[in-house]
Amino acid sequence: MSSSIRVALRALGANKLRTTLTMLGIIIGVSAVIALMSIGRGAQAQVSAQIQSLGTNLLFIRPGALKDQGGVRSNATQAASLTLEDSDAVAALPNVVATAPEVDTGAQLLANGQNWNTRITGVTDAYSTVRNTPVAQGDWISKAEVDGRSSVVVLGDTVAQQLFPDGDPIGQTVRMSVGGRTGANFRVIGVTQAKGASGLGNTDDTAYVPITTVMARLFAQRTARGAPNVSTVNVQVVSESLMDDTVSQIGDLLRARHKVAQDDFTIQSQQDFLNTFNQIAGTFTLLLGAIAGISLVVGGIGIMNIMLVSVTERTREIGIRKAVGARRRDILTQFLVEAIVVSVLGGAIGIAIGSGFAALISQIQVPGGGGGTSTLQTQVGIDSVALAFFVSAAVGLFFGIYPATRASRLNPIEALRYE
């Protein structure tokens, strides 16, 4: 075996330029597979890690029923059906540690001569612990401030930096306006710890205000019965093992409260997000891999082409080998080994170049939410390396069979006479 590889390397070394060009197809194909799959895998790993870091014992209740469970989900109805009272009722369930209702809206913030377009999240005192958003400076919103509809705000780290680039924001006044209306003034009482931009949006680029204040003074969508709508209720469950149980309890409770038979709300868990995301990312990765795989096939055809030329050129050599006793299978093996050596060599170089590209891509700064930048993570899995390696060997084998068979069937007398 080692001697047939040496013979193959000698034959390939005889025409280095041609061999390199032949390998190029495989090199490009394999490096594309490796680089593209590394992006898919990296994104998957990054988002999974983020979702998991939020905690796996969280449930999210949103108004409106889901249209479809198959992959991409969207709200079929934009029904405003959740209220603060629903949130309190869910919080009273035995499996539930706490609930944190929230409303979200876009807003224009003005302070200190700077303005910043961002998102306002109306929250309660419980939000900081349920969603794990501790403050870096000052205090989080208190229960008294929620009850009293106080005009106070806790700024996300990005917002604080944009509005107060070189001053202490605590105690300063920020003017907020929603939908172009005249705004209201808020006093800054805290700044959250930076968490960094993520695939799920930038939690640093938001301003937290008591939910009651948002509803009363800035923005309120009303339910059918006239109560202000809540956009999400974050539910912290006692433990992960009670998730399914709790989902059905909440369902029963809300259906009873809303007096409906069909759900007018949706309950999702972190695991649901994770599953959906993994499904999408998996499909995406496969798609990228398949596109890159096409170039591998093209590379294989290149190998076949050159091998056919090579068999014709080396007719006399084949004649000599047959004259000294080579059987068909000896010649077949020789040319197959040659085709596989080309493709595996190309595959190995492709893996190296693809990994290099993956490393390079992970260095590129991409714009994240809130004017910051983040990097695109890449991950070169051992499985994609193994896959690329075996696929390139298989390509060599497959596209080498025809030329090698032709070589093995040559008539020795005619082959010896060939000029």
Added chain:
Amino acid sequence: MSIEIIDVTKTYHIGSIDVAALQGVSLTIADGELVAIMGPSGSGKSTLMNILGCLDVPSSGSYRLDGQEVGPLKDDQLAVVRSRKIGFVFQQFNLLARTPAIEQVELPMVYAGVRDRRARAMAALEAVGLSDRARHKPTELSGGQQQRVAIARALVNEPSIILADEPTGALDTHTSAEIMGIFQRLNRERGLTVIFVTHEPEIAYHTRRIIHLRDGLITSDEQVPDAEFRRADHPSEALALA
């Protein structure tokens, strides 16, 4: 009896025309003979050589090589016979490009599945006086040296016969004599059967028996008288070769 052919014919079909290259040839060649097959082009001597060398099979008639009937053999079986019993030496040397002499000589043993190839290849190169050129590639060797590598390759599997097709056709007179000397020495010292296919009387008179072929038939088959036999393996010359 190393070679025994009885009433062998060979007909080629070229388009719709049948060409009878051999029209009934019978011939026996014993172990250790030194024979020349002569004839003008078109006489059928190349066809005879291809059949003797098991590169081709007769259309009719019988060919026994060391008692084994070759006629009914398939391609791969013929390859096995070639590998064990026949050594070829060609006019154009037919060495593999870019391959060191030692590996050229090892090649028949690779296909015959012989172990300990390096030592045997070295011994064969020594027998043709080229042990100091083992690592040289064809482009680094003279014509005579290349033909000596080819002879080493032909004899390394200890074949029953060596078939030499115009082995000196591409060489000058002096080198031709050297090469013929090697064949004569191998024949004399090892009892190797050597069959030359040639149209040069000069070469033929270096053998002991001359077979003439014309139009696919043997026209004469004569021993070379001792007075006309030319020795090229003169002791002094043999020494110079080694």
